[in-house]
Amino acid sequence: MAQAEIHQFPCLKDNYGVLIHDAEGGVTIAVDAPDAAAVRDALNARGWRLTHILVTHHHADHTGGIPVLKEETGCEVIGPKTESVRIPGLDRGVTEPDVLSLGTLKIQVFDTPGHTLGHISYWLPDAKVAFVGDTLFAMGCGRVLEGTAEMMWTSLGKIVRLPADTALYCGHEYTVANGKFGITIEPGNARLAEHLASAEAARAAGQPTLPTRVDLELETNVFLRADQKAIRTHVGLPDAPAWKVFANLRERKNRF
Incomplete structure (x- = not known):
């Protein structure tokens, strides 16, 4: 497999868009489409033609650019099967353990619910990258909006069981705020x-x-370290299951 080129760019207030370009396979993939103009500008700057959009979840700040981009390019839109009615222009619904073959790329689908019930993440093992949407952030995690804390804890566990050198692309630039919470x-x-x-x-x-x-993340993300004795003691839950410690941390972050 030829080396995929990955380009990350800011859009909207604090979102990131990502393009994956596989020259050998003739595909260019957008991971989510927060804003059509930002995706279009990123494509034009590199002379790439959009062929696919991989959607992580239905929220508008991840799907808002889909209708325009699909009309302009005819790209195929792939996303979570269980959120198909909530994602504009979805052509193909996928779920764990589906594996996509796009160009020369093999992309494994993981169900990572919690932030939304149908949230999915994408892992490219050959490229050593994963696209985790709003499930995991640097030193943080997404709000538990539709699922449960136990569900989110399980989803985070799937991501951090990937190889240690896997690069994680997240949906938002929240790192500093997350770190300021974590250090408390x-x-x-x-x-x-x-x-x-x-x-x-x-x-x-x-x-x-x-x-x-x-x-x-395993070293610095307190949400992933809910099983650590120091954190359990800090939140007053020394003997609780890890997911309950995680739930306590998430509630604290909501109020931080």
């Missing part, structure tokens, strides 16, 4: 403090903090 929960985590400082410097320079990596 785990103030003794030097790696977290270092990552927060690095993220603050990147944002001050106008640079993105994404993608992140599985190994980095």
